[in-house]
Structures are given as structure tokens and as C-alpha cells.
Amino acid sequence: MVRLPTNFHHMFYILFAWYFATILWSINIAYSLTYLFYLFCGASISLVLIYYANDLKKQLKIFNILAGIFIIEVIMSLAEAFSNFRLPISPFSPYVKYFGRSITYSEDNDIDVISILLNSPTGFEWNPNNLAIAMVIIFPFFLLASRKWIKLLGCLSILAIIVMTGSRGAFIALSLVIMLYLFFLNKKLFILTIIIIPISIGLISTNIDALKNSDNGRIREMASAFSVLSSYLTQNEGGSDSIGTRQQLIKNGINALVDSHYLGVGGGGSVAVQELAGKVNGKVTSMHNFWVEMLVDAGLGFTLIFIIWYITVVFKLYMISHNSRDETIKYHASATFLSMASFSIGAVSASSVIYFFPMWIMFGFSIAIINNHQKFKNETIVAK
Numbered sequence: 001m002v003r004l005p006t007n008f009h010h011m012f013y014i015l016f017a018w019y020f021a022t023i024l025w026s027i028n029i030a031y032s033l034t035y036l037f038y039l040f041c042g043a044s045i046s047l048v049l050i051y052y053a054n055d056l057k058k059q060l061k062i063f064n065i066l067a068g069i070f071i072i073e074v075i076m077s078l079a080e081a082f083s084n085f086r087l088p089i090s091p092f093s094p095y096v097k098y099f100g101r102s103i104t105y106s107e108d109n110d111i112d113v114i115s116i117l118l119n120s121p122t123g124f125e126w127n128p129n130n131l132a133i134a135m136v137i138i139f140p141f142f143l144l145a146s147r148k149w150i151k152l153l154g155c156l157s158i159l160a161i162i163v164m165t166g167s168r169g170a171f172i173a174l175s176l177v178i179m180l181y182l183f184f185l186n187k188k189l190f191i192l193t194i195i196i197i198p199i200s201i202g203l204i205s206t207n208i209d210a211l212k213n214s215d216n217g218r219i220r221e222m223a224s225a226f227s228v229l230s231s232y233l234t235q236n237e238g239g240s241d242s243i244g245t246r247q248q249l250i251k252n253g254i255n256a257l258v259d260s261h262y263l264g265v266g267g268g269g270s271v272a273v274q275e276l277a278g279k280v281n282g283k284v285t286s287m288h289n290f291w292v293e294m295l296v297d298a299g300l301g302f303t304l305i306f307i308i309w310y311i312t313v314v315f316k317l318y319m320i321s322h323n324s325r326d327e328t329i330k331y332h333a334s335a336t337f338l339s340m341a342s343f344s345i346g347a348v349s350a351s352s353v354i355y356f357f358p359m360w361i362m363f364g365f366s367i368a369i370i371n372n373h374q375k376f377k378n379e380t381i382v383a384k
Helices: 010-025 029-052 056-082 111-118 128-143 148-165 168-185 187-212 217-223 225-234 242-259 269-276 290-323 327-349 357-383
Strands: none
Touching: 010 029, 010 290, 029 056, 029 269, 029 357, 056 128, 056 148, 056 327, 056 357, 128 148, 128 168, 128 327, 128 357, 148 168, 168 327, 242 269, 242 290, 269 290, 290 327, 290 357, 327 357
């Protein structure tokens, strides 16, 4: 077996072992076994990527393959958003039934609602919110591209896709990417940013009400993104809107966590918690918050360990982005730093990301970068 210079990849073994152990006290063993299968698939993707990309040449090869796949997804998503084209696996496609799923809207819905849904891209992710999160993950690689035409075309394409998905959480995460880039990775624009931000905030504040009342439903959703975030953090639970639904889901989950003495209810148990509570609004069972889902399922102790691991990886990538002497490692580390940081926010917009392959790819690629940077440093020292 290939010997790796860091132990960051050990988290995937710990993750699987802990969730396997939660079967002993799980409130729904069937759900826990299903969850364990998702974890096995996801952790395997990360580990295979880490062990294969054990040198810079292979890391670059993996990157080029992934870049090709995601560029195709961007093109397909744009076609879904701005034409009558629809991927057969989309939940809004008439052919989705051949993939064991059903169309997620009714012809009885309001015509404006149907129109918006039919122009909601889903790409290869089966769901608009999941696609939006995938776009947030790859956005930094376009933002930091050396070729200006790739930077401009890629960033505008991803912004258009996220707007068309209507994912406000992803839009906020995208805003975070830009802020982190300006403050931490682009020293030339740092001073200019300090001047521009207050002016931009003023202009947006002046026109925000007009944008919220726009005839375009997608623009209305994006314009309300930050006010929705404020409501999410401050509004009392109990409403029937998406904010009230998410808050009630969290309340049910936290109550179950407390009842479990903070040990957690077992992998996948958060779904059973919502079912036992009668389902929020009569239908919603997924937690719709990655961090709370982990907290409820795996318990307080493991969640804290995972968060520390996550923050450490993000910080390590940031340091590599500043210190690496290899341009490829520097580019990959800088982009992945932004991806990991923004994903922590974007992941909240999905019903669940445990089966979200781009997340596991991002985790694996991050560790591969850290490992290869360490190897590059060691080889440089030996050469001297």
C-alpha cells in the first residue's frame, strides 16, 4: 500500500467506524444500514482518489478528468436553464420514470410555478439545490484560472446556473467565495475591495426592494437571499414557509439529540426522528442541514471532532496556497480552500449531502493536495 505523509485521510476510517458503531443504539437500524452504505461509497471515493493521486502528475491527471466532467455538466445545465433541453434523469423530465423516479411537480400547479421548474437546471445531480452546491464547489477553479476568457466565461456561467436553480443558500455561499478571494487570495484587490464594498452595499440596499418585486421569480429569490438568512437565524420556528420548515426540523432533531444524552440517534436516524414527530408540514423528513444532521445522527463528540478536522484541512489548504512554490499545487490549494470554506455554508441548502459525490471528491482532492505538497517540500529539502 502507498505510504502517505499525512494522516488526514484517517478521518474517513474513523467516520465509517463510528457510524458503524452507532448501529448498537440506533433508533432505526434499517436507516442506519442504508446510511452506512452511502458513507462506504462516499469514503471509498475519497480514499481511492487520495491513494491514486499520490504524486503531482497523477493529481493533475485526476484534475483534468474531473474538469472535463464538470465542464460538460455546466454546458448541460445551461442548456436546461435556457432551452427546452432536459436531461432524462432530471426530476422535471417526462423520462425520469424510466430511472425509478417520478416527476416532482403536478400539472395542477400554477403555470408560473411550472414554468420556473421547467427551467430549473439539475445537471448530473438530480436536484437543483445539489447542482447549485456542485457549482459553488467548482466556481473557485474558474475564478482563479490564469486564462481570462476561461475565468470570465466560467464564472458567468456558474452564476447564471445558480440563479436559475433558485438556491439562495448556494448564492450566499458564492458570495462568501468572492469575499474570501478578495480578502485572502488577491492582495492587489484588497485595498480596492475595502473601498468598493461599502459603495456596493449602499447601491444594493437602495435597489433591493425593486429586485424583490421583480417580474422574474429567480431574481426575486436571489434578492431575498440575505433577508431569508436573517429570518433563518432569528425567526421563531413554526411557520409553514421554507424557513419555518427548516427550523422545525432542527428543533425536532435537537430534542432527539438531547434525549439521546448527546450520543446521537444513529446514522440516518434523523429521518426517523422527523417521521416519529409526524413529518414537518406532513411530508418533510430530511434534516436540510448537513451539520445538524451529523450532530443528531452521530452525536456531539464526533461532530466536534469532524468540525476540527474540517477547519484544519481548510487552514492547511490556505497555508499551502500562500507557501507552495509549485504553481499547480498553489492553484489547486487556493481553489480547494475556497471550495471547502464555502461548502460549509452551501451544504445547508440541500436536503442531505451524505450521498453527494462532489463533496467526497472535494474531500479526497483536498487531502491529495496536502499530501503532495508535503512530498514536494520533502523532495526540495533533499535536493538541497
